Amino acid sequence: MLRSPxxxxxxxxxxxxxxxxxxxLACALATLLAxxxxxxxxxxxxxxxxxxxLEQLITLARDAHPALAAARARVDSAQAAVRSAGALRNPxxxxxxxxxxxxxxxxxxxxxxxxxxxxxxxxxxxxxxRVQAAEAALDGTRASATGFTLELLAELKRRYYGVxxxxxxxxxxxxxxxxxxxxxxxxxxxxxxxxxPRFELVRADTEQLNARRALRAAELRVxxxxxxxxxxVGPTLPESFRLGTDAEEAPLxxxxxxxxxxxxxxxxxxxxxxxxRAEVRAAQARLDVERQQRLPTLALRGGVSREPDxxxxxxxxxxxxPLFDRRAxxxxxxxxxxxxxxxxxxxxxxxxTQQLDTAWQQYQIAAAQVTALESGxxxxxxxxxxxxxxxxxxxxxGILEWLDTQRAFRQARNDLDSARFDLRVARVELERLQAQxx
Numbered sequence: 001m002l003r004s005p006x007x008x009x010x011x012x013x014x015x016x017x018x019x020x021x022x023x024x025l026a027c028a029l030a031t032l033l034a035x036x037x038x039x040x041x042x043x044x045x046x047x048x049x050x051x052x053x054l055e056q057l058i059t060l061a062r063d064a065h066p067a068l069a070a071a072r073a074r075v076d077s078a079q080a081a082v083r084s085a086g087a088l089r090n091p092x093x094x095x096x097x098x099x100x101x102x103x104x105x106x107x108x109x110x111x112x113x114x115x116x117x118x119x120x121x122x123x124x125x126x127x128x129x130r131v132q133a134a135e136a137a138l139d140g141t142r143a144s145a146t147g148f149t150l151e152l153l154a155e156l157k158r159r160y161y162g163v164x165x166x167x168x169x170x171x172x173x174x175x176x177x178x179x180x181x182x183x184x185x186x187x188x189x190x191x192x193x194x195x196x197p198r199f200e201l202v203r204a205d206t207e208q209l210n211a212r213r214a215l216r217a218a219e220l221r222v223x224x225x226x227x228x229x230x231x232x233v234g235p236t237l238p239e240s241f242r243l244g245t246d247a248e249e250a251p252l253x254x255x256x257x258x259x260x261x262x263x264x265x266x267x268x269x270x271x272x273x274x275x276x277r278a279e280v281r282a283a284q285a286r287l288d289v290e291r292q293q294r295l296p297t298l299a300l301r302g303g304v305s306r307e308p309d310x311x312x313x314x315x316x317x318x319x320x321x322p323l324f325d326r327r328a329x330x331x332x333x334x335x336x337x338x339x340x341x342x343x344x345x346x347x348x349x350x351x352x353t354q355q356l357d358t359a360w361q362q363y364q365i366a367a368a369q370v371t372a373l374e375s376g377x378x379x380x381x382x383x384x385x386x387x388x389x390x391x392x393x394x395x396x397x398g399i400l401e402w403l404d405t406q407r408a409f410r411q412a413r414n415d416l417d418s419a420r421f422d423l424r425v426a427r428v429e430l431e432r433l434q435a436q437x438x
């Protein structure tokens with residue numbers, strides 16, 4: 001036991017004088033050792049990794065994930081495109097200068113210059129159609145950004161539940177190894193006493209090795225799952241962290257709405273469908289732009305020219321007459337693009353509806369598995385394992401029966417963890433399809 005330097009010094013002062021130099025050296029050495037040991041004991045233990053819950057991880061991802069920041073930048077770019085679409089045309093200024101030389105007698109010679117200003121005039125319908133196309137593109141960009149955020153956060157939740165599942169498997173592997181160690185110790189005692197054949201010790205050693213291998217594999221899966229979760233949260237999440245909720249306490253989610261209501265919510269507010277509808281509106285506006293460009297374009301032009309003996313002022317109109325190019329090609333391209341996007345919207349609605357039906361079926365299957373495993377299968381497997389253990393201790397059954405019941409119990413327990421994970425993932429998928437952002 002370590003003591004403070006003050007207590008050691010007081011004992012050295014009280015030491016008898018006949019100890020001489022050897023006693024003094026021993027006391028001094030004890031004092032130095034005690035003083036050196038105090039800082040080591042006073043140091044605080046190694047700091048534990050921080051604990052994060054699902055809500056905190058979602059907040060970190062929203063605030064600092066680079067991909068979400070890039071999506072917000074795309075929205076800002078689309079907003080700037082709307083301002084560009086509504087901007088008026090700039091005037092064109094032309095200035096010429098030079099000299100005028102006389103080629104006939106009596107003609108004036110000297111410097112000459114001209115200044116002209118041309119202001120293009122757009123039809124209001126043309127600019128309005130261009131602005132509508134830019135606004136529709138902005139709506140589509142916003143919907144795409146929302147959809148990307150929805151996809152990323154849904155994947156984050158799936159990875160979060162994946163980490164919980166891996167941690168549950170790790171805890172189960174630790175319990176299995178502890179149980180294998182106990183079995184090996186009991187079997188070794190019985191083999192040494194001659195109550196059981198040596199074959200049972202070989203089987204116990206095999207089960208112990210398998211349990212250790214499963215434990216190492218579970219530890220690797222936990223680290224891999226945490227790495228994938230950190231990739232989705234962003235660089236603000238430290239490399240070493242813990243989750244604040246274990247697998248059994250993680251909520252399985254409330255019962256989802258009936259399929260009819262979920263389908264209506266999907267068709268109304270899913271970001272992919274909103275983006276597709278915005279693309280259709282943008283294509284319709286681009287078609288209007290092409291049709292409006294069939295009309296003649298106007299520009300006001302005024303100018304002043306100066307010659308050595310003359311000064312002239314002019315004001316007129318410049319008209320571009322669509323005589324040869326009626327923009328048949330661009331109009332046909334815009335019409336075909338509009339039809340393509342309309343068909344793509346219908347196809348996407350069908351695909352998402354089928355995904356919703358599949359997710360609903362998976363949710364029902366997972367919920368039924370969880371109910372069956374929690375209510376009967378796991379309890380029966382645990383009871384069978386306890387009965388086999390008692391029978392083995394009393395000598396009525398061999399170790400093979402006991403190990404078989406343990407494997408059956410572990411399989412049922414692992415099936416329950418997998419079913420809970422599948423249920424949570426199906427719930428996340430239903431929320432994603434209904435555009436329920438966390």
